Amino acid sequence: MMRLIVFLLCFMLVGNLIAVQGQDKRLGKDYAKVASQIMGTALIEGQAYEKLEYLSDNIGNRLSGSTQLNQAIEWAVNAMKADGLENVRAEAAKVPHWVRGEESAEIITPAKHKLNILGLGGTIGTTSEGITAEVIVVRNFDELDKLGEQVKGKIVLYNSPMRKDLPTGQAYGEAVRYRGNGAIRAAKYGAVAALVRSVTTVSLNTPHTGAMRYQDDTPKIPAAAVTIENAELMQRLYVKGEKIIVKLKLGAQTLPDADSANVVGEIRGSEKPEEIILVSGHLDSWDVGTGSNDDGAGCVIAMEAVRTIARLKLRPKRTIRVVLFTNEEKGLFGSFAYRDTHKQNFDKHVAAIEADSGGTRPIGFSFKGSNSAFALVQEISTLLRNLRSDNVELSSGGVGADISVLTDAGVPGLGLRNNSSHYFDVHHTDADTFEKMDRTDLALNVATMAIMLYVLADMPQALPR
Template sequence: MKKTITLLLTLLVGYAQAQTADSVTIRKIYDEALANGKSYEWLRYMTKQIGPRLSGSAGAQKAVDWTKQVMEKEGFDRVFLQDVMVPHWVRGAKEVAYIQNGKQKVTVPIAALGGSIATGPKGVEAGVIEVKSFPELRALGPDKVKGKIVFYNRPMDPTKINTFEAYGGAVDQRANGATEAAKLGAVGAIVRSMTNVRDDNPHVGGMRYGTGVPLIPTAAISTNAADLLSKSLAENPNLTFYFKQNCETLPDAKSYNVVGEIKGSEKPDEIIVVGGHLDSWDLAEGAHDDGAGCVQSIEVLRIMKALGIKPKRTIRAVMFMNEENGLRGGVQYADLAKKNNEKHIAAVESDNGGFTPRGFGIVGTPDQRAKVMPWKPLLAPYGLLEIGAGGGGADIGPLAQLGTVLFGFKPDSQRYFDYHHTTVDTFETVSQRELELGAASMAALVYLLDQHGL
């Protein structure tokens, strides 16, 4: 009995000492990020000197070259590129749209959705059918839809506290709206922007065409314009809508994932990934989506080097290419990891903006999540209270097939969709302190994953 008690006390003392050592290191991580952080200035360069970075564009290639140079300058043990073929869609000349209500013509802001076809040089003008769901559209049937423009006007649910849930409940209109409308003979589709903010900024994003269905042009319309169109239709169901867009899809282009790593000192074959996606939509600087995640991920490795932390496991910062309109970078990374027999024990992604840190969502088994729970007291002093089952991230998602535990960084979500996929997703909307707190939060988690494993 005495031996059992002695062993238990020894274990408890050892655990307390480890917790104390971890607490001290995590404090140092935050001090380094907040006093000497580089993420904010890196983000300034990415957004102001490079700007939009849609896959296949010159901006995307500049971002590849620049992030590789940054990681080499920081002296990471290895920096390399992974080839990936990506879609190459271009917007062309700015879109034009207006509501023709009797003799009154009102110009409204729209923007083509990524992957859409063009309207042709004359544009498209037709009557409008307003719906809020696919079942409502199907119930109308081809007799009422054929030859018309379908207007999807279901807003994000404002009662959802987590705005990503609200986004998930509305984004099917953007992704599949053109296909569903074309099945019934529509000549075009316009979609209410994915935001609860009333503004004049079209919120773009990707869409996809179904097989065996005619291709029709589709665009996002700003929320103010959507409200105006809905009100105008209620007053005059016979009005028409005109829009012209000049986009096209070019042959796939060669691009790259950019990878930097610090080699593990004890278990170099076990890999922990931290990353974000390098590409952004063509209208935006891509500050929150996802310049923030990229610079935070590079900062994780910089902090470790600055503090002299020699990780047990290999830590990789990965700048994924083509999250926005294809996810090919994430798929390629996972395919190469499988081909090379790499063991990825964990992956952390930041793709929810550079806002105040709240916690991490975990995709893994109950036992794996349970191993993380003892770390909550270490992270709670820094506002990381929301730690538990949740989403990981689109780019790291393909790693799940390899048994990798996924962690999605969760900042406060309330403002993200004010800026998402718009011209106002700019450097000026990012708080330096919030960005640096996020980088420190990710570094703290990566440190704990490295020290204790899963």
């Protein structure tokens, strides 16, 4: 009847379309049905958003040693029990207990400027009168080394920008050296304090804290982050030859180590319960913002991934163990405690996964392990092609700080990767808060994690080393 009926097209085209599905890899094919169940449950019934809202808003930030971290540990224990996990427990760990106290800083010469600062984590305090000294601005350690003893008695400001032209992780890695080692390097030349430009490319006069180190053979000097705006102001004054005098007060103290705990829960394996697939985030945060991105998101992704599997009454061959580590931020003490408690059992840890890059759209996994293991992880990833989560990469590192004690012992490691283009905008700041979370993206992370986790725990052969 219609002219176009005689066009005789397309039947083979539809055939081709169906053949191009990309799920022809074995594990991807074998686990398509259960992956679909997991995906549906995570997206329709998932509570990741509500969990993270509670952790962020009702508990708040969670520095090691703080009351809030202890509240978070209690909350996680109870939530895991309510989620139907087995063997839920808090495994003891001792953690550093540093407190910030009152802080302030201002330029008093050549003009009055209040500085927005955050003492770096672990810094010593100043006396209550503070330190008043001249500021020397350097772009990098080379410039510091050239100045040498000229910084004696001065405050060194490292104004080393986080580069926008590098991949985010690499840019962070290069800039964060000044935060980590700036105080040591400046103190060697006799500086009395160190200021560090915040490690971010974006700022609305926002200071970013983070960990810093001291060294036994070098004097300890106070160290604080300043904002991009404040660093650039001092840079401009310095270049013009102005003498810059800053008054810095830090009320920081280090108290005796505190009791803390890693929170652990499991779905015991049906056939090989002694073999463990570990999934993790870290429950502690800095004492600013609410640690919603770092690493509240990772914790709820791990918790909800396991809850999704439990809710479906799925019992894989191997045990799935969720571990929410304590005190990643101030030195991996939770991770070390886990190692001390479980190291005799590391050969039974088949894989370890960490979520510690926020809650934005999942883009895949980084992977550390053998090529034969990598090939299997790639097969699983075909299940996630509609989430663009199939870009698994073999990496020499970067699968997660907390699980490094496991990967260092040869356990294959995976890191959930997210679109992290804005991750460092709010990292370790007062702006790391809940409203930045996207409910859908968070649920997609849970599904991505749960599917990877379940297949690793249930596939016929354990992931090889």
